[in-house]
Amino acid sequence: FPIHCKIGDLIMCIGELRWIDNDVSAAADIPTALAKACNDASSIGYLQARIARNKNGLDVHLQHRALLLKREYLMERRQSAIAACNDDVEMVADRDDVDDEKLSAQKETNTE
Incomplete structure (x- = not known):
């Protein structure tokens, strides 16, 4: 072409x-x-x-820096999403622990 x-x-x-x-x-x-x-x-x-x-007149170094910044932004966004998922998992685990404590307390009252 x-x-x-x-x-x-x-x-x-x-x-x-x-x-x-x-x-x-x-x-x-x-x-x-x-x-x-x-x-x-x-x-x-x-x-x-x-x-x-x-690509005459194109600053290739500027394009390269923009690509690096985009990659950095996407990595930060991915890490924050992973951190948010981990927080959700911890919150569910904490809630499950509370539910387990309530269940064991209820079992104790039922056996008495």
């Missing part, structure tokens, strides 16, 4: 880097080609991209 860019442009691609032998018969069978060492001169690398965008 065409990407509008010029030499030196920053392009973000999401996909897979694949390697094929530098051989016509192997090139015809691209889907079965597996990754090889990048410094292998007898192979050709190509990008099987699902998404490609021109």
